[in-house]
Amino acid sequence: MYDPTRLAALVAVAEAGSITRAAERLGYTPPALSQQLAKLEREAGTALLVRHHRGARLTGAGELLVARARRVLDELERARHELAGLAGLSGGTLRLGTFQTAGVHLLPSALSAFRRAYPDVGLTIADLEPAAGVAAVAAGEIDLAMTHTYEPGGPVPLPASVSAEPILVEELVLVSAPGHALTSGGSRLPLAELAGQPLISMAVDHPGRREVEAVLTEAGATPSVLVTTPGYILVCALASAGLGVGVVPEMVARTSATPVGVRALEGGRLRRTISVAHRTDEAAPAADAFRALLRGTFSRAQHS
Incomplete structure (x- = not known):
């Protein structure tokens, strides 16, 4: 039996025309969505998509499955709506x-x-x-x-x-200006490498960040700019401008509105x-x- 989540992923790719755009719509990363589609292809026993430089298109088997998937998903949607009424979710x-x-x-x-x-x-x-x-x-x-x-x-x-x-659960990662030496490597960065680095530090009175800041201080990072409110968008913008390096949640770093270099930290000790x-x-x-x-x-x- 096909997983409805994977069927919905295939329908999203058919509608969006690419795995990247479909992933954005569904709230996945493109690699995670690709894994779901690969599992669906293994279940189907045949290729469902053809990747090309402009996106992805359905094979004949993919078109057949998408047509059936839409019907299945529509029926599941109706069932959810009817069950919502039974559960008291028809209003409020x-x-x-x-x-x-x-x-x-x-x-x-x-x-x-x-x-x-x-x-x-x-x-x-x-x-x-x-x-x-x-x-x-x-x-x-x-x-x-x-x-x-x-x-x-x-x-x-x-x-x-x-x-x-x-x-x-997500790790905290290092962000810097694009091309910075500290974020150019592919391996995890030892915290000791932060010694002497100008740090864009978060508010020291922010309860969630006190222990994180203490770890960075022990590693020798030197506070350069203090952001006095827990605003990660601002930290990334300042790092992008070369005012120092920052340590922010990976989700923030990967979706930063300003271009930043990103690197995982050794040990994975810092998490949110x-x-x-x-x-x-x-x-x-x-x-x-x-x-x-x-x-x-x-x-x-x-x-x-």
């Missing part, structure tokens, strides 16, 4: 809080999938840093909040009525876990459905 509003990185890079594809599955549920989204988001969940002002923790670092205490479910905070003392069908969607989406992305 999902209230969501998110910090900037998750709001820009993670949530759009997940919210698009949620809207397709539950078109009658309204959406409200608030721009909230993690601490404020968790407080708003505890107060009943929103249903879910995207939050994060850093390693190294201690656990962030949560109100008794709130739990946080991890959905994505993105979680979704929710109340544990009341029923919330829309929030539960969205958490399940996040869980499925990002567990597939990390293990594909």
Whole structure:
């Protein structure tokens, strides 16, 4: 039996005309989407796509499977809608809080999938840093909040009525101006190589970054510019301009609006876990459905 996720990937490539554009639409990286398509081709026992310099086109077998896949996916969509009504998801509003990185890079594809599955549920989204988001969940002002923790670092205490479910773990990486010597190598960079380097440092009073900054200080990085708010977009822009090097989540580095050199750090010690905070003392069908969607989406992305 074919995996519906892989069928949807094939349909997306057929509509977008390239794996890269389809990956952007679905919220995958192109290599991850290519892996899903390769698995589908193995299941089908034949080539479904022909790659070329301008994108990808369907083979005859691919065209046949896409036609059938659309019917299957339409039926699954109808089933989701009918089940939503049974589960109390035929109306109401999902209230969501998110910090900037998750709001820009993670949530759009997940919210698009949620809207397709539950078109009658309204959406409200608030721009909230993690601490404020968790407080708003505890107060009943929103249903879910995207939050994060850093390693190294201690656990962030949560109100008794709130739990946080991890959905994505990413490493912190070095960013610099394009062509910088430190980001030109292919292997992981030892932290000792940061000794004497001008560092674009994050706010020292930002709870999630204190231990990360301490590790960089121990490695000998020299604070050059202090960004006093947790704004990774600004860190990347300053690094791109040659004002120093920065250490930011990989997701931010790979999607930076300004050109930066990127390099993984040795040991993988510096990481960020993105979680979704929710109340544990009341029923919330829309929030539960969205958490399940996040869980499925990002567990597939990390293990594909």
